[in-house]
Amino acid sequence: MPRHFSQLDDVWPAGFGRRLGAMVYDSFLLLAVWIAVTTLHVVVVRNLLELPAEEVGAGVMQVFTLRLLLVLAAFLFFAFFWRRGGMTLGMQAWRLRVQTADGAPINLRQTLIRFVVGAVALVPLGLGHWWVVFDGQRRSWSDIASGTQVVVLPKAGRQA
Template identity: 65%
Template sequence: MQRRFDQLDDVWPAGLGRRLGAMLYDGLLVLAIWIVITALHLAVVRLVLEVPAEQVGLGLAQVLSLRLLMAVSAFLFFAHFWTRGGMTLGMQAWRLRVQTLDGCSITSFQALQRFLVAGVSLAAFGLGYLWILFDDEKRSWPDIVSGTRVVVLPKRR
C-alpha cells in the first residue's frame, strides 16, 4: 500500500553529488550483503553438495546461481527501502527520498523499473546518471522510466 509523504512543499530535486554519495554508501551495504551470500553459497556448495575445493566455482550452475542470488538480493535491498519509506540507508544519510510525482511511496513495479534501468545507466558509463546535469528537473534515466523523482529533504529542526 502506497503512503503519502508529508513536507512535499519543502523538498527540491536531488543533484548528482548527493546521489553519488548515497550510491557509494548503499554500494558498500550491498557489498556486505554479497559477502554473506557468497559465504553461504560456498558453504552449500562445499558442505551440502560436497563439491571438492578445486571444483568450486568451475561449474556453470554454481556461477549462475551465485550471480542470480546476488542480483535478487540487491533488488530486494533497494525495493524494500524504496517501497516502504522511500529511503535506503545511504539515502537517509544524504537526506534523499524517492517518491512518485504526486508525493507517494513507489510501487514494487516502479522499484523494479528503477533497479533495471539503474543497471543500464551504470553500464552506459554512468550516462543515465550524468543525465541529471542536463535535465531541467534533475531526473536520471531511472527517474524518467519509472515516473519517480529523488528529492532532498529539509534539515530537521
C-alpha cells in the same frame, strides 16, 4: 487510500552530488550483503553438494546461481528500502527520498523499473545517472522510466 509522504512543499529535486554520495554509501552496504550471499552460496555448495574445495566455482551452474543470487539480493536490498520509507541507508545519510510525482511511495513495478534501468544506466560510463546534470527537472534515466523522482528533504531543524 494510498499513503503519502509528509513535507511535500519543503523538498526539492536532488542533484548529482547528493545522489553520488548516497550511491557510494549504498555500494558499501550492498557489498556486505553480497559477501554474505557469496559465503552462504559457498557453504551450500561445499556442504550440501559435498564438492571438494577445488571444484567450488568451477561449474557453469554454480556461477549462474551465484550471479542470479547476487542480482536478486541487490534488488531485494533496494526494493525493501525504497518501498518501506523511500530511502536506502545511503539516501538517509544524504537526506534523499524516492517518491512518485504526487509524493506517494513507489510501487513494486516502479521499483523494478528503477532497479533495471539504474543498472543499465551504469553501462555507458554512468551516463544515465549523469543525466541529472542535463535534465531541467534533475531526473536520471531511472526516474524518467519509472515515473519517480528523488528529492532532498529539509534538515531536521528546518521542518515545520
